[in-house]
Amino acid sequence: MNPELLVRELRDFRLDRRRQATLFEESSDGGGARGATTAPEQGTLDFGGRSIPLITNEFWSRRQRQSHSLHELSYRACFKGELPRFFIERLTKPGDVVLDPFMGRGTTCLEAALLGRIPFGNDVNPLSRVLLEPRLRPPSLEAIRERLDSIGLERVFEEARSGRHQSRSVDENLEVFFHPGTLAQLRVLQERLVHDGADPIDHWIRMVATNRLTGHSPGFFSVRTMPPNQAVRVESQRRLNDKHGLEPPLRDVREIIQRKSASLLRDHDSKTESLLDGVRDRARFLTKDARDLRGVDDRSVRLVVTSPPFIDIVDYAGDNWLRCWFNGIDAEQASESITTPRKIEAWQEFVTDVFRELERCLVPGGWIVFEVGEVRNGTIRLEEHVVPAAIDAGLDVVAIAVHSQEFTKTANCWGVANNSKGTNSNRLVILRRGT
Numbered sequence: 001m002n003p004e005l006l007v008r009e010l011r012d013f014r015l016d017r018r019r020q021a022t023l024f025e026e027s028s029d030g031g032g033a034r035g036a037t038t039a040p041e042q043g044t045l046d047f048g049g050r051s052i053p054l055i056t057n058e059f060w061s062r063r064q065r066q067s068h069s070l071h072e073l074s075y076r077a078c079f080k081g082e083l084p085r086f087f088i089e090r091l092t093k094p095g096d097v098v099l100d101p102f103m104g105r106g107t108t109c110l111e112a113a114l115l116g117r118i119p120f121g122n123d124v125n126p127l128s129r130v131l132l133e134p135r136l137r138p139p140s141l142e143a144i145r146e147r148l149d150s151i152g153l154e155r156v157f158e159e160a161r162s163g164r165h166q167s168r169s170v171d172e173n174l175e176v177f178f179h180p181g182t183l184a185q186l187r188v189l190q191e192r193l194v195h196d197g198a199d200p201i202d203h204w205i206r207m208v209a210t211n212r213l214t215g216h217s218p219g220f221f222s223v224r225t226m227p228p229n230q231a232v233r234v235e236s237q238r239r240l241n242d243k244h245g246l247e248p249p250l251r252d253v254r255e256i257i258q259r260k261s262a263s264l265l266r267d268h269d270s271k272t273e274s275l276l277d278g279v280r281d282r283a284r285f286l287t288k289d290a291r292d293l294r295g296v297d298d299r300s301v302r303l304v305v306t307s308p309p310f311i312d313i314v315d316y317a318g319d320n321w322l323r324c325w326f327n328g329i330d331a332e333q334a335s336e337s338i339t340t341p342r343k344i345e346a347w348q349e350f351v352t353d354v355f356r357e358l359e360r361c362l363v364p365g366g367w368i369v370f371e372v373g374e375v376r377n378g379t380i381r382l383e384e385h386v387v388p389a390a391i392d393a394g395l396d397v398v399a400i401a402v403h404s405q406e407f408t409k410t411a412n413c414w415g416v417a418n419n420s421k422g423t424n425s426n427r428l429v430i431l432r433r434g435t
Helices: 003-012 082-091 107-114 127-136 141-151 153-161 180-193 200-211 234-244 253-264 270-282 321-326 331-337 344-361 383-392 409-413
Strands: 041-047 050-057 097-100 118-122 284-286 301-306 362-372 396-404 425-432
Touching (some): 003 082, 003 396, 041 383, 082 097, 082 107, 082 362, 107 118, 107 270, 118 270, 127 200, 127 284, 141 253, 153 180, 180 200, 180 253, 180 321, 200 253, 200 321, 301 344, 321 331, 344 362, 344 383, 362 383, 383 425
Parallel strands (some): 097 118, 118 284, 301 362
Antiparallel strands (some): 041 050, 396 425
């Protein structure tokens, strides 16, 4: 697709709001008139004599859980699978390489694999690979159940429930979140799963357990925490427990892992398995600084879909400190490796260096979709700093597409009205390498 055609499609696109179908599949009602959204807003962003198309539209549904069920792992500051799918379908073909240099939980990489593209990913935080790679090789529920039975979690749970379990050690920090009997089960899992040479079934169980550590419902191992995709500091959780009279309940870790596995595998069928089998051995994942992606060949990538660390907004490793603890990862070291500058000038310089490296990786005519947002209560719109960074790196700026919606999940989690605080839109800077 050439740039002019993509801009036209962004401008003309209408989401079927009445049926709330995804943008890439018709619903099963057999057709009929489309209940479209209102017309998109169109304008331009003028920069250094350049006029860049600026299109505000609703490109995918606000409804939750419309992507493949394998995506349903909570992670701080992640986007929905519909975002990369929109561009992967339009700008690549099966067998092309799709790269995410800041892959987080791996949304772009997983969606690329589900569409028959070759996923390349990178993240300086090693937790990302823990969360992504097992979903490219999903085991059966029967295999998961048999492995959990062999680990002996049920015995530890029953001992704790009957009061016969004696904790081997006391960790007051962890027991702010977990019942001693739950913590005993987690330590059994750590001993079994967090080591070299674990097989794909162990990797899957480790991933699911990591995802279920803390949250707001009985489907997690912890006392109630908010929100489910980050862990507050120990003192904050202690105050929350005291304020609301909360005590960490005993959880059946084995049962929770089985239930979450069944949910993740809900859409996994022979078609999905065939697609993953066809690309998995060619996938490539790195744990490096995105400014130096040695391991990705020159001119090998057709499309990049990514979202960088935002300017001093999200403490990515800090919010995942319990997940890092469970996986034997040094959270402080990981946090120090993640670039989140406090000054916008430093952030723009960082992005420029990333773009130079991505330009090296792209095939002629290859694409970048760079998702950012408004930060500091909307006073900084990061796309206005992405554009000069891209130009400095020798990339063509094709358009800015703003996906706007009325529903802001994270803001609601914190009791904030929609579109008043938080990140309320996906702001997509669309770039292209020259031919």
